[in-house]
Amino acid sequence: MTTFQRKVCEIVRKIPWGKVMTYGQVARKIGYPKAWRAVGNALNKSASWRTKIPCHRVIKSNGRVGGYNQGMKKKIYLLKKEGIIIKDGKITSRSTK
Numbered sequence: 001m002t003t004f005q006r007k008v009c010e011i012v013r014k015i016p017w018g019k020v021m022t023y024g025q026v027a028r029k030i031g032y033p034k035a036w037r038a039v040g041n042a043l044n045k046s047a048s049w050r051t052k053i054p055c056h057r058v059i060k061s062n063g064r065v066g067g068y069n070q071g072m073k074k075k076i077y078l079l080k081k082e083g084i085i086i087k088d089g090k091i092t093s094r095s096t097k
Contacts, residue, residue, distance in 0.1 A: 007031075008026060008039055011026050023039045026039045044067065057082075065086065
C-alpha cells in the first residue's frame with residue numbers, strides 16, 4: 001500500500017454510518033485537493049484493504065453515486081441500507097461529514 005492509499009484509507013475509514021463524503025473532500029483532507037480521481041482509483045484498485053473500509057460512502061461532488069468495485073447496484077443498496085435517499089442514481093438526501 002502506498003502512502004497516498006494509506007491516507008485515503010485513514011480518512012474513508014472514519015466516515016460514520018449513514019454519512020458520505022465526496023472524492024474531492026477526501027482528496028482535500030489528505031492534502032491533495034486536486035486528486036479526486038486518484039482517490040477513486042485508490043479505492044478501486046486496493047483489493048487488500050478495500051473490504052475493510054466503507055468506500056461505498058464516497059460519492060461524486062455532483063451528488064451522483066459514482067463507481068464502486070462491487071457495482072453500482074451494490075453501492076446503492078449499501079447506501080440505502082444506511083438511510084441515504086437515492087433517486088435516479090443521485091443522492092437526494094445526504095449527510096456529509
